[in-house]
Amino acid sequence: MITFNKQNNIFHLYNNDISYVLMILKNKEIGKLYFGERIENDNLEYLYKEFNSEPSITPSFEGINKGFCLDTLLREYPDFGTGDFRDPAFDLEYENTKSIVEYEYVGHEIIKGYKEITGMPHIKVDKSQTLLIYLEDKLINSKITLKYTIFDEYPAVIRNAEIEGKNIKLNKLSSFNMDFLDSNYELIQLNGHWARECNYTRNEITKGIHKIDSKRGTSSAVANPFIALTRKNTDFDNGEAIGFNLLYSGNFSINVERSPFDLLRVNIGINDFYFSKNLDSKFETPEVLIVYSNKGINKMSQVFHDIYRNYLLAKKENYVLLNNWEGTYFDFNEEIILNMIDSANSLGIDLFVLDDGWFGKRDDDFRSLGDWYIHSEKLPNGLTKIIERCKQYNMKFGLWFEPEMANKDSDLYRKHNDYIIQTAGRKDHPSRNQHTLDFSRIEVVENIYDQMIKILDKYEIDYIKWDMNRCITGIDNKEKYHLYIKNLYYLLEKLKNRYKNILFEGCASGGNRFDAGMLYYTPQIWTSDNTDAIDRLDIQFGTSLAYPVTSQGSHVSVTPNHQTGRMTSLEIRRNVAMLGTFGYELNPLNLNEDEKEKIRKDIKIYKKYAKTINYGDLYRIIHDQNETAYSVVNKEKSEALLFYYKRVIKIGTGLKTLKIKGLKENFKYKVSRINLNREEEKIGIFYGSFLDKFGIYREARFSGQRDEENRYYSDYDTDLYVIEEI
Ligand code: GLA
Numbered sequence: 001m002i003t004f005n006k007q008n009n010i011f012h013l014y015n016n017d018i019s020y021v022l023m024i025l026k027n028k029e030i031g032k033l034y035f036g037e038r039i040e041n042d043n044l045e046y047l048y049k050e051f052n053s054e055p056s057i058t059p060s061f062e063g064i065n066k067g068f069c070l071d072t073l074l075r076e077y078p079d080f081g082t083g084d085f086r087d088p089a090f091d092l093e094y095e096n097t098k099s100i101v102e103y104e105y106v107g108h109e110i111i112k113g114y115k116e117i118t119g120m121p122h123i124k125v126d127k128s129q130t131l132l133i134y135l136e137d138k139l140i141n142s143k144i145t146l147k148y149t150i151f152d153e154y155p156a157v158i159r160n161a162e163i164e165g166k167n168i169k170l171n172k173l174s175s176f177n178m179d180f181l182d183s184n185y186e187l188i189q190l191n192g193h194w195a196r197e198c199n200y201t202r203n204e205i206t207k208g209i210h211k212i213d214s215k216r217g218t219s220s221a222v223a224n225p226f227i228a229l230t231r232k233n234t235d236f237d238n239g240e241a242i243g244f245n246l247l248y249s250g251n252f253s254i255n256v257e258r259s260p261f262d263l264l265r266v267n268i269g270i271n272d273f274y275f276s277k278n279l280d281s282k283f284e285t286p287e288v289l290i291v292y293s294n295k296g297i298n299k300m301s302q303v304f305h306d307i308y309r310n311y312l313l314a315k316k317e318n319y320v321l322l323n324n325w326e327g328t329y330f331d332f333n334e335e336i337i338l339n340m341i342d343s344a345n346s347l348g349i350d351l352f353v354l355d356d357g358w359f360g361k362r363d364d365d366f367r368s369l370g371d372w373y374i375h376s377e378k379l380p381n382g383l384t385k386i387i388e389r390c391k392q393y394n395m396k397f398g399l400w401f402e403p404e405m406a407n408k409d410s411d412l413y414r415k416h417n418d419y420i421i422q423t424a425g426r427k428d429h430p431s432r433n434q435h436t437l438d439f440s441r442i443e444v445v446e447n448i449y450d451q452m453i454k455i456l457d458k459y460e461i462d463y464i465k466w467d468m469n470r471c472i473t474g475i476d477n478k479e480k481y482h483l484y485i486k487n488l489y490y491l492l493e494k495l496k497n498r499y500k501n502i503l504f505e506g507c508a509s510g511g512n513r514f515d516a517g518m519l520y521y522t523p524q525i526w527t528s529d530n531t532d533a534i535d536r537l538d539i540q541f542g543t544s545l546a547y548p549v550t551s552q553g554s555h556v557s558v559t560p561n562h563q564t565g566r567m568t569s570l571e572i573r574r575n576v577a578m579l580g581t582f583g584y585e586l587n588p589l590n591l592n593e594d595e596k597e598k599i600r601k602d603i604k605i606y607k608k609y610a611k612t613i614n615y616g617d618l619y620r621i622i623h624d625q626n627e628t629a630y631s632v633v634n635k636e637k638s639e640a641l642l643f644y645y646k647r648v649i650k651i652g653t654g655l656k657t658l659k660i661k662g663l664k665e666n667f668k669y670k671v672s673r674i675n676l677n678r679e680e681e682k683i684g685i686f687y688g689s690f691l692d693k694f695g696i697y698r699e700a701r702f703s704g705q706r707d708e709e710n711r712y713y714s715d716y717d718t719d720l721y722v723i724e725e726i
Pocket residue numbers: 325355356400467469507508509510526529
């Protein structure tokens with residue numbers, strides 16, 4: 001519901017769980033009065049409070065009482081230079097150098113449902129209401145629209161902003177700004193780098209500005225465009241947690257500022273660093289999804305997961321795939337691939353993916369990016385025989401592309417050496433021997449589209465892995481980073497519309513572009529090039545904060561692991577990959593009979609529980625330096641899985657229990673453990689409330705007894721339990 005009270009100029013956006021209260025302030029800008037747990041639609045004007053007088057060194061506003069100081073108020077879309085010394089939500093220039101603006105409320109609209117933004121990813125939620133607030137600066141004849149969509153069913157709001165005007169130079173335009181009355185929050189962020197994406201960090205917010213951003217041309221593995229604010233005592237199941245996630249795949253910035261008055265400001269949007277835009281009509285910012293939870297981090301991420309699964313991700317099948325990359329790298333030919341497909345079929349694989357190396361003269365990573373035609377020496381029959389073999393087994397077929405790139409050793413570069421991003425007269429900055437195509441130019445994008453459709457029209461392709469393996473450098477124009485992303489979205493949209501049945505998986509050297517913007521086009525993304533089960537525990541834990549299990553590409557690879565050299569059991573590799581899209585990335589021809597038999601059974605186990613895993617509610621139970629555990633409970637609450645992982649064995653840690661949340665209190669459940677033979681071993685029958693309050697014991701074998709089973713398990717131990725209503 002959205003109401004506007006003309007008497008006190010207050011907007012109230014609310015549903016059963018949350019309230020968001022705004023007010024037209026005395027200077028006609030929009031102020032924030034409240035965001036949090038639902039409050040009654042009564043007495044809301046009490047929320048507005050000014051300081052009694054003008055604090056020293058704090059300007060007030062001409063014609064308004066002295067307590068009205070912008071620096072001490074909660075503002076919805078703050079400008080700079082008019083008395084508020086915090087970082088503004090936007091910054092622009094008119095008449096070449098002037099920046100002081102006065103955008104004032106001129107009207108609003110309340111509409112049913114959502115209002116789509118054009119050419120950018122968006123959350124399509126019908127069960128919602130949208131408030132559009134119109135602000136205008138009459139002197140420069142420019143308008144800003146603030147958009148708020150509140151969900152009927154979820155404690156969540158989508159925000160973005162749009163500006164209209166002419167002869168204006170935009171330097172910054174955040175998607176939204178939110179000020180808070182106190183700063184007693186901790187900041188959760190997801191940082192990392194290649195092969196260690198989305199590592200969870202949680203810190204106190206100290207005075208000053210904390211900026212989390214990407215300048216890499218992709219949303220990046222270094223900082224995901226997600227943060228959460230939590231109270232000190234917030235844990236997985238209790239306390240306040242407010243999550244913010246930007247639907248954008250390029251340079252972004254998240255500013256978190258604790259002011260001298262201990263007010264907290266968050267604004268998020270396209271990175272204002274190395275950004276500028278000459279406005280000639282309209283400019284719209286990407287959307288941000290804001291989720292409020294008063295039941296801890298688990299509830300917050302369950303809401304993100306539900307919203308993304310219901311309103312962002314394209315509908316898809318949960319195919320168990322086999323990708324040949326770690327199995328063969330570039331070293332394959334038709335015969336090897338056909339043999340791999342035969343073997344994949346005998347294991348129960350649904351989808352075979354041919355990764356890098358099938359095109360141009362691509363025998364290594366020095367050449368052929370940009371040449372999207374068959375490598376005829378490796379594949380003399382094109383893809384015909386390979387696809388026929390897949391279809392014979394009723395298996396789907398997928399293909400790797402890296403559309404945004406070129407090697408200098410390619411026909412594309414030889415013909416169009418101006419297509420790559422490079423500043424004339426300056427040195428180039430190759431990365432993995434490759435160069436970024438200038439996607440800010442539409443003719444470059446169309447060239448790639450034309451090449452891709454030649455392959456996609458000719459062959460029956462069910463899946464595309466869309467890779468992007470470098471960061472962007474050498475851009476000599478501050479408008480280009482954003483234009484690049486807009487045209488990338490344009491190309492993805494065009495291909496999606498032409499090939500409605502193709503499942504797209506995103507990838508950028510693993511998770512260098514894992515964001516909700518890309519997920520709109522590619523409903524699953526390769527989470528990391530690191531397939532080591534132990535490293536993946538941290539990577540997937542962080543990624544799961546905002547992004548659902550069904551969106552996280554995760555494969556079982558061989559041991560010793562190719563990235564870390566670590567040896568782990570097939571069980572822990574399975575149990576980690578199962579909390580993702582689940583697939584294999586190895587050469588099945590190198591597996592022994594015992595491994596094959598186990599994998600066959602593991603695929604069956606996965607398929608049996610795939611619906612619960614992909615569409616259930618995920619609960620984190622523990623995640624510390626040594627142990628990680630989750631449960632995932634289906635929406636009917638009739639089935640759950642419990643995943644437990646331990647890094648190293650510790651002697652004498654005692655007995656502990658794992659609590660299983662989210663089941664029906666007064667119903668009985670059978671709990672079984674999947675043993676090494678992949679059989680269900682019954683642990684017992686318990687009420688849902690018992691499992692919630694006491695849980696189940698972790699097996700005593702962790703206490704250090706030296707029997708055969710303990711010896712087998714030792715480090716990198718894991719367990720998988722199945723909980724079924726009876
Ligand atoms: C990137 C991807 C890998 C693989 C290789 C192929 O590193 O992340 O999964 O596709 O490229 O070159």
